[in-house]
Amino acid sequence: MSDDFEERLKSAIERGQRRGERHDQAARAAHLTEEECKRLHTSYRLSLSERIEKAIERVAQHFPGFRTEMLYGEVGWGAAAYRDDLLLVSGKRSNLYSRLEMTIRPLTSYHVLELRGKGTVANKELFNRNHFVPILEVDPDDFARLIDAWAIEYAESYAART
Numbered sequence: 001m002s003d004d005f006e007e008r009l010k011s012a013i014e015r016g017q018r019r020g021e022r023h024d025q026a027a028r029a030a031h032l033t034e035e036e037c038k039r040l041h042t043s044y045r046l047s048l049s050e051r052i053e054k055a056i057e058r059v060a061q062h063f064p065g066f067r068t069e070m071l072y073g074e075v076g077w078g079a080a081a082y083r084d085d086l087l088l089v090s091g092k093r094s095n096l097y098s099r100l101e102m103t104i105r106p107l108t109s110y111h112v113l114e115l116r117g118k119g120t121v122a123n124k125e126l127f128n129r130n131h132f133v134p135i136l137e138v139d140p141d142d143f144a145r146l147i148d149a150w151a152i153e154y155a156e157s158y159a160a161r162t
Helices: 002-062 140-161
Strands: 067-071 077-089 092-104 112-121 124-134
Touching (some): 002 067, 002 092, 002 112, 112 140, 124 140
Antiparallel strands (some): 077 092, 092 112, 112 124
16 A cells, blocks of 8 residues: 555656646746737837828828827827817807827737727717737738728818818
8 A cells, every 4th residue: 555655646746747847838938928929019019100100190181280299108109180279159269179099009918909099070079999909810901901991080070070
């Protein structure tokens, strides 16, 4: 009986050691995956934020009075175009604020690439959207099409309301 116990004990110790080795290997693989996710996110962020900047700049060029700004940091990386119009009706003053903003959000623990867009025309929210895809499944062309579609939708709505 004690031989059986010794064999089972040795077998359990070996299984535990193998399990520990597998855990260490998985942790190393996860770390590599984390680094790969960061690298991919940075690559996508750079190309897509450039696409955002160009799309918003083109919208702003078609409507005099819009000012553009680059966005970066905690809110993400992208651009915005905005204007604040003064409206005088029967001696009463009011402001009409319009803004188009799109950003690529910073990488989070969820490992997704997130595009955020907000559009306001004459103090009325047109859209407030988020589109996200797991970083390893991203198709940059899909994001580029969304950026263009949101910019065109905003331009159409702005032209209709002003």
